[in-house]
Amino acid sequence: MIAIIDYGMGNLRSVSKALEYLGAPYRFCAQGKDLACAEKVILPGVGAFGDAMKELKIRGFIEPLRELVKKKTKLAGICLGLQLFFEKSEEAPGVQGLGLFKGKVQAFRSKNVKVPHMGWNDLRIRKKHPLLEGIVTGDYFYFVHSYYAKPASAAFNLAMCKYGRETFPAVVGNDHMFAAQFHPEKSQDAGLRILKNFIGW
Numbered sequence: 001m002i003a004i005i006d007y008g009m010g011n012l013r014s015v016s017k018a019l020e021y022l023g024a025p026y027r028f029c030a031q032g033k034d035l036a037c038a039e040k041v042i043l044p045g046v047g048a049f050g051d052a053m054k055e056l057k058i059r060g061f062i063e064p065l066r067e068l069v070k071k072k073t074k075l076a077g078i079c080l081g082l083q084l085f086f087e088k089s090e091e092a093p094g095v096q097g098l099g100l101f102k103g104k105v106q107a108f109r110s111k112n113v114k115v116p117h118m119g120w121n122d123l124r125i126r127k128k129h130p131l132l133e134g135i136v137t138g139d140y141f142y143f144v145h146s147y148y149a150k151p152a153s154a155a156f157n158l159a160m161c162k163y164g165r166e167t168f169p170a171v172v173g174n175d176h177m178f179a180a181q182f183h184p185e186k187s188q189d190a191g192l193r194i195l196k197n198f199i200g201w
Contacts, residue, residue, distance in 0.1 A: 045080025
């Protein structure tokens with residue numbers, strides 16, 4: 001069973017509809033205690049870093065998520081979910097993130113592009129990963145964001161994307177965590193392929 005974290009700020013409907021289309025069982029979890037028996041977890045997100053961390057804390061998700069990571073439960077983050085995996089964000093000074101990856105989240109610096117970065121953009125694959133099986137450099141995905149992650153170590157960068165003069169991590173991950181800055185559930189066939197890979201991971 002895949003647990004989708006419901007903390008009041010996620011794109012739950014589009015994620016759940018994509019899982020339904022792929023025939024995967026799932027359930028929404030509105031409290032951290034509901035994650036205890038989860039086989040896989042998706043942390044979606046739309047909105048602000050500070051507000052999201054506040055809601056995760058209120059609903060008791062922070063420690064259960066960290067415990068799942070210690071047990072190497074498969075965990076996926078989407079859009080804001082990716083940013084929450086990191087230690088802090090320029091969007092919310094003084095607010096501590098989940099800290100699942102070392103590094104920070106920063107705003108776009110380029111002056112020659114519109115922010116937020118909204119629309120379709122292609123990936124440059126850096127490393128192989130089970131969730132990127134069948135995805136190649138040049139495949140397009142749908143983005144909506146004003147901030148991006150800057151991991152302390154480039155070893156976690158699985159795929160990159162260029163917007164304006166900046167190249168940022170579009171996908172980060174390791175052997176049990178995977179996070180995408182884009183929305184796979186809104187990225188047509190390529191995005192569904194990533195979700196299908198997650199189901200079978």
